[in-house]
Amino acid sequence: MKIHGDVISPFVRMCLVTAHEVGLKDRVQLAAAAVKPGEVNAELAKLSPIGKIPVLETDHHHPIYDSRVIMEYLAHVAGNRAYIPDDGVKRFRVLTLLALAQGIAEAGVGLRYEQAQRPEGAQWPAYADRLRARIAAGLDDMENQWHDVLHGVNAGSVAAACTLGYLDFRHQVLSWRTGRPKLKAFADNFNARDSMKAWPLA
Ligand SMILES: N[C@@H](CCC(=O)N[C@@H](CS)C(=O)NCC(=O)O)C(=O)O
Missing domain, CATH: 3.40.30.10 (Glutaredoxin)
Structure with missing residues (x-):
């Protein structure tokens, strides 16, 4: 594949x-x-x-x-039935964390396009501000509501770790760790996994 x-x-x-x-x-x-x-x-x-x-x-x-x-x-x-669990409650927790992480990632990629790709003179600062606000709101929710799912290795926690890695790589200026100690601890822990180290960003 x-x-x-x-x-x-x-x-x-x-x-x-x-x-x-x-x-x-x-x-x-x-x-x-x-x-x-x-x-x-x-x-x-x-x-x-x-x-x-x-x-x-x-x-x-x-x-x-x-x-x-x-x-x-x-x-x-x-044949892995735990990564996106079959069981209803767990399944939709994992899938919703996945959607949350992907929503933050989409805003992060969109912000990068606004900053690095949008032709000069065609910028839309209010939209860039909206993307920053969406990232912040998403991270706050991840900090406060998702530790049961982040605790495991599943589609949601992998998506969260990759999204935070992307923010470190492209949007350091957002300082996402500030005020989010649980998310910082999650990332420190998850980034030490072989799977994450096998695919570094830099
Ligand atoms: N919903 C898509 C989003 C993928 C996505 O936005 N990829 C970006 C790169 S990070 C891309 O291909 N951008 C090119 C474009 O927007 O034309 C997914 O989950 O795979």
Whole structure:
């Protein structure tokens, strides 16, 4: 299986770390694919009309996207029923933490595009402020409401760790650790896992 993308993308890293955590690290390789929001990557477009990374290409060359579906696919192939639990209550806690982490990641990537990709003269400062506020609100919620799920290794905790790693890499200025000691402890602990160390950002 190939995952098309770049590890700097929090969504791509979530999938690579997932492969490692469910025991498929030797069956998944990263195929480098770069994307820019204003351009089409023609090779990627053959696999996904959406043109975003990640896209997983199965051994039979079928495309699977987006990251949430890839994570579920990998857990399914591995026969791992704890990573996205079957049980109702646990399942929707994990999936909602996944959605929270991905919502923060989307805002982080959007903010990066506002700052680094948006053509000069076309900036929209109020939108960038909204993205910063969304990131802060999401992190506050993660700090206060999610430690039962963050405690385990599952799609939600992996997504949270990759999102925090992305904020460290691209948005250090946001100082996300300030006032969030439980999240800081979570990240320190999770970043020491082999799966995270196997896919460093720098
Ligand atoms: N919902 C998608 C989001 C993926 C995403 O936004 N990827 C970014 C890179 S981090 C991308 O491909 N951006 C290119 C673009 O917006 O055209 C997922 O979970 O896979």
